[in-house]
Amino acid sequence: MKKAVVTVLGLDKVGITAKVCAALAETNINILDISQTIVGGYFNMVMVVDITDAKDEFDATAEKLHAVGEEMGLEVKIQHTEIFDAMHRI
């Protein structure tokens, strides 16, 4: 399984999770885990997703998520999980 991490950060508003999840569903990315908090009005979500069967190239998905973020005034990133494993696991 090929995994990636999606992070969403910005001012809270209605429909953030819905829109991000919809964008992921469109390209056939499965969500494995979601964790979300709101601190001082800031929405902060971290998702672990399975990109093995994604229809779009990684690049295109990243752009699409970035565009969803822009639309809602959020920062949305998708990254391969290896960078976190490399940094935090020996």
Next chain:
Amino acid sequence: MITRNEILETNSMISEMNLDVRTITMGISLLDCADADIEKFNEKIYKKITTYAKDLVKVGDELAKEYGIPVVNKRISVTPIAIAAAGCKNADSYVSVAQTLDRAAREVGVNFIGGFSALVQKGYTESDKILIDSIPEALAVTERVCSSVNIGTSRNGLNMDAVKKMGEIIVETAERTKDNECIGCAKLVVFCNAVEDNPFMAGAFHGVGEADCCINVGVSGPGVVKKALEEVRGADFETLCETVKRTAFKITRVGQLIAREASKRLHVPFGIIDLSLAPTPAVGDSIAEIFQEMGLEEAGAPGTTAALALLNDNVKKGGVMASSYVGGLSGAFIPVSEDHGMIDACEKGALTLEKLEAMTCVCSVGLDMIALPGDTSAATLSGIIADEAAIGMVNNKTTAVRLIPVIGRKEGESVEFGGLLGYAPIIPVNRFSCEKFVARGGRIPAPIHSFKN
């Protein structure tokens, strides 16, 4: 399973603390391009570089996107041209080679190509002489070519003829580029104990002991170290050193990942990770800020050399465990013009050339990106090079000199290079002469490696 906090920590290092992969440098050997005809040699090197590195920029950008970390520079280092071009029998200048390198760099989209270099620690070949004489013009007529000359090693001593010559070459290079902030000198490094696998410019070249092609990666992150030290403000030295070590480990792991992946995608062996903390002119990306966080009012205050020593050592200690192959210059860079905190310290008079020299005894490289008055003589520059090289020779470390005598300007004025090279205040130089010393000629023999006191 990676925790949420770990994910957020990594991302805040990237977005708030300027963590980045500073450079992916492809080393390419040009030894097999040797030809008796310089035109043919140029054709061969152009073809080899543009073939080997054609995907370098693309892969660098892909990795940046996939892992969400900036890969700031994609660069190339080549075999020292004085060696690779030595077979050219019809050449009395290598300027055309520099122009070819420049063209190749443009073609593949890298911002610097290093290796317009000569290794003359013990003596000159005819080719070394041609190369060194070509440096001022080569750096004036090209944009992306970087040059370096190794004038000494701990095993061979110092070639003082070359030291004298390089003082003159620096002045001439400054003269030739005086309408452009003397930028040629920012692309020229004089080394003692040069390393063969350094990915950082301007001193990168691909040593003759290296494979045909390899990928070396330089990581960076002074901002991350500074931020980590904020959390342990006032704690004792053990805590301070531990914090630097842990942070260096994390930074290096990212470099290792990118290096491995880049080498896989480019089908080129992985060479080394260079663990250097390399500052940029951006606020929050400064070595001087780390000193301030450690408790020094300004870089250059008493205690700075100790602070740099512990920083350098713990970056290495943390980094070596994080990567299978560590090499290059690994340590902390202290280029003045590329670090806003160092610039401030120079402007306030806290940091002088003499203190910088002392700091180079314990840092990874040497007197780097320092602007000097335009009337500084070639002999004085040679004297500074000799001092710096002596530090490297005796202490078995790499030292380098990258000085910019800014033609037409004096102490108190400044020079603006732009981009990653930054800007620098012109700092004073000791005015007493070393001309007779430098003019002696010959070599300083290698130092004794026993009776260490």
